[in-house]
Amino acid sequence: MGTSLMTAVGASDWRMLAARAAARxxxxxxxxxxxxxxxxxxxxxxxxxEHHESQHRDDDSAEPMLTEKQFWRDQTDRQDTxxxxxxx
Amino acid sequence: MGIASSVPSETADDGMVTRDPSLPPVAVDPHIQExxxxxxxxxxxxxxxxxxxxxxxxxVMLAIVRGESVNAIWFVFAAVCTYLIxxxxxxxxxxxxxxxxxxxxxxxxxxxxxxxxxxxxxxxxLFGHHFAAIxxxxxxxxxxxxxxxxxxxxxxxxxxxxxxxxxxxxxLVLFFSMRRGGRSLGQMARDELGVIGGTAALIATLAIMVIxxxxxxxxxxxxxxxxxxxxxxxxxxxxxxxFMGCYLRFxxxxxxxxxxIIGFVLLIAAxxxxxAIAGTEWGAAFFHVEPLPLAIGIIIYGFVAAILPVWLxxxxxxxxxxxxxxxxxxxxAVAIIIVRPEIFVPAVSExxxxxxxxxxxxxxxxxxxxxxxxxxxSGFHALIASGTTPKLVEKERQTRVIGxxxxxxxxxxxxxxxxxxxxxxxxxxxxxxxxxxxxxxTVEGAVAFVNGLGLTGVNLTPEMLTQxxxxxxxxxxxxxxxxxxxxxxxxxxxxxxxxxxxxxxxxWYHFAIMFEALFILTAVDAGTRVARFMLQDSLGNFFPKFKxxxxxxxAWLTTAIMVAAWGAVxxxxxTDPLGGxxxxxxxxxxxxxxxxAIALAVCMAIVAKRGQFKYLWIVAVPLGFAAVVTISAxxxxxxxxxxSVGYFANNRAFSEALAAGETSFGTATSVExxxxxxxxxxxxxxxxxxxxxLAIIVIAAAVHATWKAFRTRxxxxxxxxxxxxxxxxPAGFASTKAEKAVQAQWDALPPAxxxxxxxx
Numbered sequence: 001m002g003t004s005l006m007t008a009v010g011a012s013d014w015r016m017l018a019a020r021a022a023a024r025x026x027x028x029x030x031x032x033x034x035x036x037x038x039x040x041x042x043x044x045x046x047x048x049x050e051h052h053e054s055q056h057r058d059d060d061s062a063e064p065m066l067t068e069k070q071f072w073r074d075q076t077d078r079q080d081t082x083x084x085x086x087x088x
Numbered sequence: 089m090g091i092a093s094s095v096p097s098e099t100a101d102d103g104m105v106t107r108d109p110s111l112p113p114v115a116v117d118p119h120i121q122e123x124x125x126x127x128x129x130x131x132x133x134x135x136x137x138x139x140x141x142x143x144x145x146x147x148v149m150l151a152i153v154r155g156e157s158v159n160a161i162w163f164v165f166a167a168v169c170t171y172l173i174x175x176x177x178x179x180x181x182x183x184x185x186x187x188x189x190x191x192x193x194x195x196x197x198x199x200x201x202x203x204x205x206x207x208x209x210x211x212x213x214l215f216g217h218h219f220a221a222i223x224x225x226x227x228x229x230x231x232x233x234x235x236x237x238x239x240x241x242x243x244x245x246x247x248x249x250x251x252x253x254x255x256x257x258x259x260l261v262l263f264f265s266m267r268r269g270g271r272s273l274g275q276m277a278r279d280e281l282g283v284i285g286g287t288a289a290l291i292a293t294l295a296i297m298v299i300x301x302x303x304x305x306x307x308x309x310x311x312x313x314x315x316x317x318x319x320x321x322x323x324x325x326x327x328x329x330x331f332m333g334c335y336l337r338f339x340x341x342x343x344x345x346x347x348x349i350i351g352f353v354l355l356i357a358a359x360x361x362x363x364a365i366a367g368t369e370w371g372a373a374f375f376h377v378e379p380l381p382l383a384i385g386i387i388i389y390g391f392v393a394a395i396l397p398v399w400l401x402x403x404x405x406x407x408x409x410x411x412x413x414x415x416x417x418x419x420x421a422v423a424i425i426i427v428r429p430e431i432f433v434p435a436v437s438e439x440x441x442x443x444x445x446x447x448x449x450x451x452x453x454x455x456x457x458x459x460x461x462x463x464x465x466s467g468f469h470a471l472i473a474s475g476t477t478p479k480l481v482e483k484e485r486q487t488r489v490i491g492x493x494x495x496x497x498x499x500x501x502x503x504x505x506x507x508x509x510x511x512x513x514x515x516x517x518x519x520x521x522x523x524x525x526x527x528x529x530t531v532e533g534a535v536a537f538v539n540g541l542g543l544t545g546v547n548l549t550p551e552m553l554t555q556x557x558x559x560x561x562x563x564x565x566x567x568x569x570x571x572x573x574x575x576x577x578x579x580x581x582x583x584x585x586x587x588x589x590x591x592x593x594x595x596w597y598h599f600a601i602m603f604e605a606l607f608i609l610t611a612v613d614a615g616t617r618v619a620r621f622m623l624q625d626s627l628g629n630f631f632p633k634f635k636x637x638x639x640x641x642x643a644w645l646t647t648a649i650m651v652a653a654w655g656a657v658x659x660x661x662x663t664d665p666l667g668g669x670x671x672x673x674x675x676x677x678x679x680x681x682x683x684x685a686i687a688l689a690v691c692m693a694i695v696a697k698r699g700q701f702k703y704l705w706i707v708a709v710p711l712g713f714a715a716v717v718t719i720s721a722x723x724x725x726x727x728x729x730x731x732s733v734g735y736f737a738n739n740r741a742f743s744e745a746l747a748a749g750e751t752s753f754g755t756a757t758s759v760e761x762x763x764x765x766x767x768x769x770x771x772x773x774x775x776x777x778x779x780x781x782l783a784i785i786v787i788a789a790a791v792h793a794t795w796k797a798f799r800t801r802x803x804x805x806x807x808x809x810x811x812x813x814x815x816x817x818p819a820g821f822a823s824t825k826a827e828k829a830v831q832a833q834w835d836a837l838p839p840a841x842x843x844x845x846x847x848x
Contacts, residue, residue: 038213039220039414040344040407051203072341076399078204081637083398083617084476086406086610087468088226088304088680 045071106812107192111843112833114813115191115483116826124826125180136176143169150435151240157430158239160507164424167247167503171496174251179259179492186695186703187263189484194813196269196479206270209480211489212821217480218490220410221472222258223417223498224607226462226680229307229571231506232578233673234459235517236447238437239510241456246506249457249464250499253710257684258469259491260691260707265474266481267807273474273687274622277786279806280693285789289686292782293471294622296679298650299775300468301615302657303676304608305390309383309662310570310669311601316375317561319382321355321362321598322605323375325405326389328354332404347404348411355408359598363561383662386612387655393609394616394647402613409610412603420504420579427585429511432545446522446541447569448670449732454721458677463502465714467683469495471618485819508578509571515539515548516556516565520574523667524567525755534566561594569669576600612654619650660768665761666738666754674725675772678718682783685714689790696794699803704794715787722780726773735773742766814843 037043045068052065066074107114146166150158183189197208209217234242265271271279274293278286312318332351340346365371377385393401439445440452448459462468473491481487509517518541519527519534527534531550538548557565560580565573580596588595621637623646628635634642661668688711695707728734731741731754742765745753756762796802816834818827 035212035216037345038210039216040348040410042342042344045342047207048203051201051207055201069341072336073399075204076337076397076403079398079403082205083614083621084221085468085471085618086224086409086607086614087222087466087472088224088300088462088608088611 044075108812108814108843110841111814112816112837113830114816115485116824116830120826121824124824136173139169139172143173150243154435157432158435159428159430160424160511161428163239163243163503163507164421166243167500170247170251171500174255175493175496178251179255179488182256182259182492182706183485183488186700186706187260187487189263189487190810191483191485191816191819192813193484194811194815195266195481195484196808197481198813198815199811200269200479206479208482208815208817211482211486211817211819214477214480214482214486215490215494215821216414218472218477218494219497220413221476222466222469222494223413223501224462224611225304225307225572225604226466226468227498227502228505228575228604228607230460230462230677231502232509232571232574233447233521233669234456235433235506235509236437236445236521237440237452237456238434239431239506240435241440241452242460242506243503245456245460246464246499246502249460250495253684253713254463254465254469254499255492255495256706256710257465257467257688257691258473258495259488261470261687262473262478262481262491263484263487264691264694266478266484266487267805269808270479271474273470273690276474276694276806277686277690280690280697281786281789281793285786285793288782288785288789289690290622290626292686292779292786293683294619294626295775295778295782296467296683297615297619297622298653299657299675299679299779301390301612301619302654302661303672304611304615305383305386305654305658306661306668306672307570307572308605308608309379309386309658310568311572311576311605312377313379313382314376314564315562315601316372317362317366317594317598318601318605319375319377320365320371321358321602322609324358324362325355325408325602325606325609326401328358329401329405329408332408333400336404337399344407348407351404351408352411355412355602356599359595359602362598363594366561379662380659383655383658387651387658389609390612390616390655391647391651393613394620394651395644402610402617405606405613406610409603409606412606416599416603417501417504420508420582421500423582423586424504424507427582429507429582431507431510433510433514434544438543443730444732446518446526446537446670448673449730450674450721450724454717454724455674457717458674458681458721460502461677461680461684463499463505465681465684465710466498467680467685467687470683470687482815482817483813483819486817489820505575508582509574510578512574512578512581513548513552514543515546516552516577517574518543518546519548519553520565520568520577521571522567523569523670523755525665525667527567529564529567531564531566559590559593560597562597567667569667571669572601572604575604616647616650616654620646623650657771660771663764664768665756665765666768671735671768671772674721675775678721678725678776679779681714681718682722682779685711685718685783686786688714689787693790693793693797694805696797697802697804697806699797699801701798711787711790715783718783719780722776725776726780735769735776739766739769739773742769 048071049065142165146162146169149162150166197206200206201208231242231246261273264276268276274290277289281289312322328351332347335347366375443449443451448455477490481490515538518538522537527537531553534553535548535550538546553565556577557563560577576597579600580593583596584590584593624634624637624642627646633639637643661672664671688707692704692707692711695704724733725735729737731738742753742762746762746766751759753762756765816830823831
C-alpha cells in the first residue's frame with residue numbers, strides 16, 4: 001500500500017494530508033490544554049465574570065464586579081475560613 | 089436544619105418541576121433514554137461480551153491457574169473489565185431504582201450559583217477535581233502492606249469491594265448531599281439521626297481525622313528518616329510552594345497552570361539536586377535526620393502550615409500535588425502496561441491464615457479489609473463527597489460518573505500500587521516492611537530474620553539488600569516500613585525499564601517518595617484545618633466566642649489542640665519499641681472503615697425515609713459488611729489474648745514482665761522501652777474502644793431511624809425543594825445520540841434567549 005500510495009498521490013496531496021494531520025494534532029493539543037487549564041482552575045475568574053454579568057445584565061444597583069486581582073485574592077482568602085478536605 | 093418537606097419522591101417527581109416552555113428541553117426524555125439503554129445493537133452486545141470474556145479470563149488467570157508466576161497485565165484487565173461492568177450495570181441499577189436523579193431539577197450549582205463556591209462545572213473537569221480530592225497516599229500504602237497475605241485477597245477486595253461498597257458509598261453521599269444544597273456529612277447525620285446519632289457522628293469524625301492525619305504523617309516520617317536525599321528534596325517543596333504562592337498573589341494572579349509547570353520543573357530540580365547534595369559529606373550529615381526529630385519537625389510544620397494564610401502555602405502546594413497526581417498515575421499505568429512485570433508472590437500466603445505476618449499482625453478476616461481501606465471502601469471520601477463536589481455538579485445524572493466513576497479510578501490506583509509492591513523480590517519486601525525490632529536494622533539481621541520466616545522460594549542474600557539500597561540512592565533499605573518506600577522501589581523498578589534504565593532508579597525512587605510526601609503533607613495541612621473548624625464549631629456550642637472563626641487566639645488554640653492530638657499519636661508511633669506501623673496501621677484502617685460505616689448508616693436512614701425499602705439492601709449490604717469487619721477487628725484489638733493482635737493483651741504481658749522485675753521483654757530491650765509499650769498499648773486500646781463505641785451508637789441510631797421509617801411508612805425527606813433547571817448537559821463522559829440532539833437545540837438558541845445562568 002505504501003509504494004502505490006507514494007506514486008499515486010502528488011506533492012500537493014501530501015501537503016494536504018500533512019495539513020490535515022497538523023490540524024488534527026492541534027485540535028487534540030487544544031483539547032488537552034483546555035482540560036489541564038480547567039482542571040487547575042485557570043478559568044475561575046472568567047466563569048465568575050460571566051456569572052456576574054448574566055445576573056446583573058440590567059441592574060445597576062448590584063454589588064460591583066470584582067476585578068481580576070481582587071477575585072483571585074478573595075478566592076484564596078475564602079478558603080482560609082472554609083477549608084477543603086483532602087483525602088488520604 | 090433542612091427544609092423538612094414531605095414531597096413524595098417516587099411518583100410526583102416528574103410533575104414537581106415545570107419546564108420553561110420557551111427553552112429547549114433541559115433533560116433527555118426519560119422514555120428516549122430508556123429506549124437507548126435497552127437498544128442492544130449487535131455491536132454493543134459484541135463489545136460487552138468481549139469485556140466480560142476478557143474479565144472472566146483474567147480472573148481465571150489470577151485465581152485458578154497456578155503457575156510459577158502470574159503476569160501483571162491480568163491484574164489490569166481483571167480490574168478494568170470488572171469496573172466497566174460494575175459501572176455500566178450496577179451503578180445504572182442504583183441510578184434507576186434507588187436514586188432516580190432528575191435532570192429537570194436544578195442542582196445547587198444552578199439554583200445557588202454565585203460564580204464562586206457554587207458554580208456549574210464541566211463534568212469531565214469536575215471528575216478530575218473530585219478524583220484529585222479523594223485519591224492521595226492511602227490507596228498507595230494500604231495495598232503494599234496487604235501484599236504480605238499474597239496477591240489474591242487484596243486484589244479481590246480492592247476490585248469487588250469498590251464495585252459493591254466503596255463506589256456505592258461515594259455515589260450515594262454525593263447524590264444525597266447534592267439534593268441538600270451541598271450539606272456536609274455531619275449536618276446530614278444530625279438531620280437524619282437526631283441529636284445523639286449526630287453528635288456521636290461528629291465526635292467520631294473528629295477523632296478519626298486525628299488518627300488518619302497522624303498515621304499518614306507516620307508514613308512520611310518512616311519514608312524520610314535517615315534519608316538525606318528524601319529530606320532535602322521534600323523540604324524543598326516548602327520554598328517552592330512559597331514562591332508559587334507569592335507569584336500567584338503578587339505577579340500573575342490566576343495563572344495557575346503556568347506556575348504549576350514552573351513549580352513542577354523546580355520540583356524535578358530539587359529531586360535531582362537532592363542526589364547531588366546527599367552525595368556530599370556535609371549534605372549527607374546535615375540532611376540525615378533521625379525519626380524523632382523529624383516527627384517533631386513535621387508537627388511544628390503542621391501547626392505553622394495550618395495557621396498561615398491559604399494562599400501562601402496550602403493552595404500552591406495543592407496545585408502542585410494535583411498536577412503531579414494526574415501525571416504520575418497516568419505514567420505508572422502506561423509503564424505497567426508496557427513492562428507487564430511477572431509476579432512471583434503466591435496467591436494466598438502463609439500469613440493470611442496464620443495471622444502472624446511481620447508487616448501487619450492478624451488473620452485475613454478481618455484484617456485484610458482494614459489494612460486496605462482506601463481503594464476499596466474509604467469513609468474519608470464521604471467528607472469530600474459532601475463538601476465541594478456537590479456544589480459544583482451541573483446536572484443530577486452526572487453524579488454517577490463523578491461519584492461512582494471517581495472511586496473506580498481510585499481503586500485502579502490501588503491495584504497499580506499492589507502490582508508495584510508485588511513486582512519486587514519477596515525477600516526484599518519483607519526486609520523493608522518488617523520493623524527494626526525484628527530485623528535489628530542491619531543487613532545481617534534482616535537476612536537472618538527474613539530467611540528464618542521459612543517462606544517458600546525466598547532466599548535473601550546480603551548483596552540483594554545492599555545492591556537495592558545502592559540502586560535507589562539510599563544508605564539502607566532495611567525496615568523502611570509504612571509502605572511508601574516499598575512502593576517507591578517497585579515503581580522505580582518498573583519505571584526504569586521504560587525510561588532511563590537502571591541508572592535512573594535512584595531518581596524514580598525519590599520521585600515516588602516525593603509525590604507520596606506531597607500528597608500526605610497536603611492531606612495533613614488540610615486535615616488539620618478542617619478538624620480545627622469542626623472543633624471550633626463544636627466548642628462554639630459551649631463558648632460562643634469560638635464560633636467566630638476570625639478570632640485569632642481561638643483559631644490558634646484550636647489548631648494547637650488538633651496538632652497536639654495527632655502529634656502525640658505520631659510521636660507514639662515513631663518511638664514505639666514494637667515498630668509503629670505494624671501496631672498503628674490497623675487503627676488507621678479501622679478508623680477509615682468506621683467512618684464509612686457512619687456514612688453508609690446515614691445513607692441507609694435517608695433511603696428508608698424515602699420509603700424505598702425494596703432497594704435498602706444496596707446500602708445495607710456494604711453497611712453490614714463494614715460494620716462486621718470494623719467491629720470484629722476492633723473487638724480483636726481490644727479483647728484478643730494474642731499479644732501481637734490485642735492491645736490490652738500486649739499491655740498485660742509487658743506490665744507483668746515489668747512487675748516481675750524483668751529488664752527486657754520481647755522486642756523491648758530496656759525498662760523504658762517496656763514502659764513505652766505499656767503506655768502505647770493502653771492509648772491504642774482506649775482509642776479502639778472510643779471508635780467502636782461511637783460507631784455502634786451511630787449505626788444503632790440509623791437502624792432505629794430505618795425501623796421508625798418502616799413502621800410509619802415514611803416518605804418524607806430533608807431535601808431542598810425542587811427548582812426547575814434551565815440548563816442542559818450530558819450525563820456521562822461521551823454524549824449519547826439523544827443528548828447530542830438536545831444539545832443541538834441549545835446550540836441553535838440565539839444568545840439573547842439563553843437563560844441567565846453561570847457556567848458555560
